[in-house]
Amino acid sequence: MSANKQVGGIKRLGEVLGIDAQADAGDWLTASWPAPANVRTLITTRAGGVSKPPFDSLNLGRHVGDDDAAVTANRAKLAERLPAEPAWLSQVHSTVAVDAAQVGKPAPEADASFTDRSGVVCAVMTADCLPVLLTDRAGSVVAAAHAGWRGLCNGVIENTVGAMGVAPIELMAWLGPAIGPDAFEVGAEVREAFMAHDERAEMAFEPIGDGKYLADIYALARQRLNALGVSQVYGGEHCTVLERERFFSYRRDRVTGRMASCIWLAD
Structure with a gap:
């Protein structure tokens, strides 16, 4: 089925499910960064789809238990705003970057x-993990990375930057909505894993007692990017856990939907 035919069915499916699928799409985000004009981004929120609670309403993940017809309609809603269907990945918290x-x-x-x-x-789905969008200053290559703490710690950003084939100094990054530093409670093993890579990671962990810490995943990502030579890093101001009405959060709700962060080169 073509994207246009899928999109054509969204309004009807929304009426059946009792949701206005055209509402709230204006709540979606674009990266705020000085990227070239041909670099386009789109980051969805939980608004503007047809899924019922607890996936309400623009869930894009087929693997979370939502009704497949609703996910199909939601993905068609997204495709309406893109030049092509996203290159969806089966995300497994790896460090693998593909063409x-x-x-x-x-x-x-x-x-x-x-x-x-x-x-x-390019697209990644998240619901607390960090989406990282990248481009070079010439607008010749773009990338999207899914950086949960495991992937971030193990090198998903480094592998993605390496795959882009451009000197890191020529790159800029935007950090999309993720779990914020006031909500990301982790154990000592997470802190130790990051510090084993770079002792300076200690600055991103605030002790809260009983061997627990609040981790700043944005700070950890900036640290990794800066170490590579990527000095232009933007974004990182949201918290998916605390902004309940706007974002899906696995840490907060467990059973929930997924958002998408997309980037592409326009003609």
Whole structure:
């Protein structure tokens, strides 16, 4: 089924489910950064779809227990705003980055994609993990990475930057909505894992007693990017846990939907 035919059915499906699928799409985000004009981004929120609670309403994940017809309609809603269907990945908290132009079905197990081709959409799904969007200053290549703490710690950003084939100093990054530093409680093993890579990671962990810490995943990502030579880093001001009405959060709700962060090169 074409994206246009799928989109055509959204309003009808929304009426059946009792949700206005055209509402609240204006709540979606775009990256606020000085990227070239041909670099386009779109980051969904939980608003503007047809899924019923607890997936209300724009759940894009097929793996979370939502009604498949609703997910199909939600993905068509997203596709209406994109030049092509996103190169969906089967995310497994790995450090694998793949060429989005080569992604087919079934979706490959990977947690990042990149492309230098116009009209190919890199995308990652999140619900607390950190989406990282990247481009070079010339607007010749873009990438999207899914950086949960395991992938971030193990090198998903480093592998994604390496796959882009551009000197890191030429890159800029935008950090999308993720669990914020006031909500991300972790154990000592997470802190130790990051510090084993770089002792300076200690600055991103605030002790709260009983061997627990509040972790700043935004600070950890900036640290990794800066260490690579990526000095232009933007975003990182949201908290998916605390902004309940706007974002899905696995940490907060457990059974919940997924948002998408997309980036592509326009013609």
